Amino acid sequence: MTAMSTLFEHNLAEHQQLFSNLGSLTGVVQQAGSLAGDALKAGGKLMFCGNGGSAADSQHLAAELTGRFIKDRRPLAAVALSTDTSALTCIGNDYSFDEVFARQVAGLGRAGDVLIGISTSGNSRNVIRAVEEARRAGVRVVGLLGRDGGVLAPLCDVAIVVPSTITARIQEAHILIGHTLCGLVEQQLGLA
Template sequence: MNLTSRMTAHFRDAIGVIELSMSDLAEPLSAAVELMFSALANNGKILACGNGGSAADAQHFIAELVGRFERERLPLAGIALNTDTAILTAVGNDYGFEEIYQRQVGALGQPGDVLVILSTSGNSPNVMRAIEAAHDRDMHVVALTGRNGGQVGPLLGPQDVHLCVPDDRTMRIQEVHGLLLHAMCDGIDALLLGDTE
């Protein structure tokens, strides 16, 4: 296979995963948007977290909420839990890496807030503990995973939304996660601006 054919195969593979995701995830994605809009409309906030590339995606998502997405609007309340190096290193050093998000959710989360977690494997211990902390605070969880959801799936309750990308490759899962996050931003803006037709 030459290099151009290899690159073309990436586009075809990505298109296939996006089409499968569209079929599987459009309905729960709408539910996630409504959940987050409800939290924001009732003076709640969105907390987001992940590791590695998923941490970057969490940060990107919150930047779109606090800044703006495609249209001008008021800033929306959101915090990326993976951005404060003092908290991450203090909690990681004193309590362990598994606690870095759990303690922040316990400190910042309020009933009615939404925790958005991103984990391509669904097996990140620090993310799973964040979910447990969110449930302890009567928060909802929107989980973006892949690989059949891993250990995150069983932690979620009927009040939560699971967006599990139907693929096993990290790059494909992260590509769809980016699409899902942008769709969430657009959906929240559409509800805020009364533009849902």
């Protein structure tokens, strides 16, 4: 057996162990899907934010909604706050990196919208600031988190905490959960 196949088998075993326990999140995933679907039904939008791999997940999930997910349907109002490099660099330079999502939430968020903050640690300062700003604006909050949920968990209307301390496994679970949220939204809107 090569070191590479051993690493793959190790990663696969970790993945399978974590995924076999994700059923405990069914209720909170359903709640998050309902919250997101209700916002879109009422004419609101979904905003996603996160750093690094979570920024990529934000873009991925927003694209599933503005594009299509299960089948062809109308576009849904979703935006990833990590995609506008001019806004990120302006806000980061003029204020601080902690504010890059909060300023966008303040400018774009309206009561009835939903912010989905993604953080594998639950402690990303700029996501925390975005959630704090969302709360002030009447924007509901879903946290897609890991470890123990960190500082973010109690700030969220719905906190989905993946029970792992391994960042890569948490991110793998986040994508499954995110895809499930997209499917739940489509079902709730009668589009699937």
